[in-house]
Amino acid sequence: MNVLVTGGLGYIGSHAVLCLLKSGFDVTIADNLSNCDISVHKRLEELSDKPIKLYTTDVRASLSKIFEEDKIDAVIHFAALKAVGESIQKPLEYYDNNVYGAINLLETMSHYGVKSFVFSSSAVVYGDSGLPYREDAPVSAATNPYGQTKIMIENILQDLYRADNSWHIAILRYFNPIGAHESGKIGENPVGIPNNLMPYVAKVASGELKELSVFGGDYSTPDGTGIRDYIHVCDLAEGHIAALNYIANKTGAHTWNLGTGKGYSVLEIVNTFINITGVQLPYKVVARRAGDVPVSYCDPSKAQHELGWQATRTLTDMVKDTWHWERARTADERL
Numbered sequence: 001m002n003v004l005v006t007g008g009l010g011y012i013g014s015h016a017v018l019c020l021l022k023s024g025f026d027v028t029i030a031d032n033l034s035n036c037d038i039s040v041h042k043r044l045e046e047l048s049d050k051p052i053k054l055y056t057t058d059v060r061a062s063l064s065k066i067f068e069e070d071k072i073d074a075v076i077h078f079a080a081l082k083a084v085g086e087s088i089q090k091p092l093e094y095y096d097n098n099v100y101g102a103i104n105l106l107e108t109m110s111h112y113g114v115k116s117f118v119f120s121s122s123a124v125v126y127g128d129s130g131l132p133y134r135e136d137a138p139v140s141a142a143t144n145p146y147g148q149t150k151i152m153i154e155n156i157l158q159d160l161y162r163a164d165n166s167w168h169i170a171i172l173r174y175f176n177p178i179g180a181h182e183s184g185k186i187g188e189n190p191v192g193i194p195n196n197l198m199p200y201v202a203k204v205a206s207g208e209l210k211e212l213s214v215f216g217g218d219y220s221t222p223d224g225t226g227i228r229d230y231i232h233v234c235d236l237a238e239g240h241i242a243a244l245n246y247i248a249n250k251t252g253a254h255t256w257n258l259g260t261g262k263g264y265s266v267l268e269i270v271n272t273f274i275n276i277t278g279v280q281l282p283y284k285v286v287a288r289r290a291g292d293v294p295v296s297y298c299d300p301s302k303a304q305h306e307l308g309w310q311a312t313r314t315l316t317d318m319v320k321d322t323w324h325w326e327r328a329r330t331a332d333e334r335l
């Protein structure tokens with residue numbers, strides 16, 4: 001089975017590619033290189049010891065060549081812009097990249113009769129719903145354009161299935177992926193200043209950035225900082241294999257949370273990082289960031305029961321693997 005992975009050189013996509021290859025799938029990648037380094041392609045080939053076909057293309061461009069040259073059986077769609085704050089500043093870019101990109105991809109799939117689709121959605125679709133977030137909670141309350149793009153695409157997928165019930169669709173709502181592959185060869189290395197906590201922490205720890213900004217110290221949480229459901233990126237990647245296997249023989253538009261069900265505050269993450277690595281981490285608490293909710297964690301039981309999938313890696317694993325990757329990456333860059 002050959003899986004087209006859009007955004008396959010990005011953070012989550014690259015870990016999913018390795019996981020797919022390890023599980024016996026073939027992989028074709030499409031990525032426009034807007035938020036990744038081309039060297040990830042070579043690293044994936046080295047780690048898997050397999051050639052991996054890469055199309056350097058935007059998902060908003062014509063994708064016919066890919067479907068004509070390769071026999072594609074299923075698509076995992078990671079390619080998107082993902083920064084909540086930036087989406088508030090640049091809504092048109094987000095709607096164009098994320099929503100139009102998904103429509104163009106789905107139209108192409110439909111044209112070539114490929115109807116298995118796994119979509120990267122996000123906890124952000126829950127907005128201010130009650131905790132823990134369950135898949136049946138209302139999703140109309142996202143507080144920012146990025147979240148709106150995810151809700152729109154989820155709705156498009158539900159409508160698509162209603163119109164043509166031969167589609168096999170998995171909507172995966174990720175919580176907060178952190179960590180890196182145990183090899184230290186791939187991990188999160190966004191272009192520019194990171195928008196997510198862990199790559200920011202790692203870059204402060206390695207001296208690349210001076211100080212961590214903690215957005216909001218006055219939330220109604222035990223230490224005043226925001227709480228998130230952090231999940232190891234390799235656990236998350238494995239969730240995609242479980243979802244692909246589930247939809248292989250089942251039509252429908254199915255939704256699953258992929259998280260651990262446990263929340264940690266920003267300061268808990270910072271202190272765990274300091275304790276495990278022994279590295280100092282200068283930080284200052286600044287104003288809340290627009291679009292952020294105070295607390296977010298999921299009920300992961302639907303994925304456990306239906307997919308037989310569960311996150312197994314601990315916060316210690318997440319921190320150790322992040323630091324291993326950060327040190328390897330910065331050592332490589334010094335060469």
Ligand SMILES: NC(=O)c1ccc[n+]([C@@H]2O[C@H](COP(=O)([O-])OP(=O)(O)OC[C@H]3O[C@@H](n4cnc5c(N)ncnc54)[C@H](O)[C@@H]3O)[C@@H](O)[C@H]2O)c1
Binds near residue numbers: 012033079101120
């Ligand atoms: N990282 C998170 O915290 C998180 C949480 C929830 C959901 N998600 C979703 O998961 C997916 C992957 O996230 P990530 O953290 O790996 O992001 P990432 O930015 O590391 O990876 C996205 C990849 O897609 C590529 N890309 C972006 N727009 C493209 C386009 N129009 N055409 C082709 N390629 C394009 C980028 O170059 C990059 O390699 C995204 O859809 C994101 O919204 C991420």
